Amino acid sequence: xxxxxxxxxxxxxAEGNPLTVKCTYSVSGNPYLFWYVQYPNRGLQFxxxxxTGDNLVKGSYGFEAEFNKSQTSxxxxxxxxxxxxxxxxxxxxxxxxxxxNRKLIWxxxxxxxxxx
Amino acid sequence: xxxxxxxxxxxxxxxxxxxxxTCSQNMNHEYMSWYRQDPGLGLRQIYYxxxxxxxxxxxxPEGYKVSRKEKRNFPLILESPSPNQTSLYFCASSEGTSGNxxxxxxxxxxLTVL
Numbered sequence: 001x002x003x004x005x006x007x008x009x010x011x012x013x014a015e016g017n018p019l020t021v022k023c024t025y026s027v028s029g030n031p032y033l034f035w036y037v038q039y040p041n042r043g044l045q046f047x048x049x050x051x052t053g054d055n056l057v058k059g060s061y062g063f064e065a066e067f068n069k070s071q072t073s074x075x076x077x078x079x080x081x082x083x084x085x086x087x088x089x090x091x092x093x094x095x096x097x098x099x100x101n102r103k104l105i106w107x108x109x110x111x112x113x114x115x116x
Numbered sequence: 117x118x119x120x121x122x123x124x125x126x127x128x129x130x131x132x133x134x135x136x137x138t139c140s141q142n143m144n145h146e147y148m149s150w151y152r153q154d155p156g157l158g159l160r161q162i163y164y165x166x167x168x169x170x171x172x173x174x175x176x177p178e179g180y181k182v183s184r185k186e187k188r189n190f191p192l193i194l195e196s197p198s199p200n201q202t203s204l205y206f207c208a209s210s211e212g213t214s215g216n217x218x219x220x221x222x223x224x225x226x227l228t229v230l
Contacts, residue, residue: 032216043120043206043221044159051216090159094216103149103174104219106159 002027004093006107013081014115021076021110023091032094033074034104035065039087047089050074061085081114088112118143122207122222129197130230137192137225139207147210148190149174149219150182152203159206165190197229 003026013019025031035047048059055067065076076089088111092104120141129135141148149164151174161174165184179201181193190209194201204226208219 034218036221041224043223044208044219045221046218049216049218103161103164104159108156108158 002093002095002097002105004091004105004107006089006091006110008110009108010111010113012113012115015083016080019078019081019085019112019114021089021091021112023074023076023107025072025074025091025093027093027096027105029096031074031096033065033067034092034094035059035063035074035076036090036092037061037087038090038109044090047076081112083114083116086112086114118220120207120209120220120222122205122225124225125223126226128228128230131198132196135194135197135227137194137205137207137227139190139192139222140188141190141207141209141220142188143209143211143220144187145209145211145220146187147212147219148184149208150180150190150192151206151208152176153206153224154203162192162205194227197227199229201227202229203227 005024033050036044038044048057050057050067058064063078088109090109091107095103095105123138146167150162151159153159160176163182165171206224207222210217210219
């Protein structure tokens with residue numbers, strides 16, 4: 001079965017330090033991978049995606065993610081965290097078994113807290 | 117400004133009283149979808165639509181209806197709401213016919229059914 005796992009419910013990091021939010025996946029075939037962020041009382045916002053090509057993907061707000069096929073991971077990273085990065089982060093993969101449905105399989109989210 | 121709008125943002129209702137949550141996008145997107153977000157369960161798809169008059173069930177369609185009479189609108193209808201439909205609902209849209217385009221989300225509708 002296809003799935004996405006975010007092994008950490010919460011990540012705490014000091015402002016200015018690098019951050020990593022982990023994501024692993026299990027899909028058949030080549031994955032389409034996405035990261036979204038949800039700020040309090042807001043809808044989800046797209047951060048970045050990996051479809052094909054360079055394994056290091058750069059996205060919005062200084063975030064990047066590295067696709068690692070051998071480890072089936074797509075960890076989100078940022079070199080220097082900001083307090084304003086505190087939010088809920090979701091990893092998602094397209095459900096390749098859903099036919100024409102653009103449905104994504106979602107992780108349960110990781111709450112990132114950046115401490116001043 | 118490109119956006120997905122939802123109304124209402126907050127709604128408290130009682131069991132059995134029909135309600136509609138509206139969703140509208142101004143990006144001419146073909147694909148639209150409804151999700152519910154619940155603690156510990158993440159986002160689950162309720163219904164989706166590939167284009168006007170083309171809708172289909174997602175993972176948790178029971179108790180919900182949708183329609184897609186116009187490309188920009190995709191209302192979610194609860195004919196007889198029940199307390200287990202208390203949740204945070206999101207509408208989303210994306211363009212194109214491939215599966216590699218990001219989805220744009222509305223701000224969410226927090227529904228409480230008493």
